[in-house]
Amino acid sequence: MARNLVIDDWRSAHHRLEHARAELPERAEPDQSERILDSWLISEALATLSAEHRDVIIRAYFGGEDTNTIARALDVPAGTVKSRLHYGLHALKLALQEVGVSRP
Template structure:
């Protein structure tokens, strides 16, 4: 490209890019798409240097016609018919909760097989988040008894889960 062609293209961009962008924005209401259309319009002018020799009104008409046709072509395209923008992101897929539900059911069933004393200390410790002192106070038993029930209760729970096919 010759120096005078480069200068002509710079002037073309400076003179018409803002006008074309505003025109295309009124048609598409999308900044990125408007910028793409303006760039493509100016690229086509560069590919047809004879356009640059036209009088200003004819040049302007040619540029606006090319921009309008690019927008119309995009509207008619398969991409436009089958794709659409949205402000909201699609919902994120939830992971399959089946295994979690089955695990909860297995643990609940195994807990039911324990003695009420063992089941209660495990429930308060693991599901209630209490420490041994709080459990001892709530059940009115010594802390040592709570520790013993937790130990034997968890061992019985592990065996009950293994009987149900859960390996750990």
């Protein structure tokens, strides 16, 4: 009887489908392709801007600098920085729309 119990347990789905492992399985990483594509599209669109607009946008949005810090670094009035941000973002939006990117 003990022999039959061992054989039944061995043949059960429990032994065929579950495998013990010493280490945990790797975690699945989220797909990064959309983030990479977005970065590429933004880089391409930024390249179409003037150097002044591009520099201000990069400092403000990617560097996290405020208007006054950017103004001091570029030696221009804060109003000029605000103006460049406004017109630069408008041009960036148009450049992205030209390649088919629209606001969700």
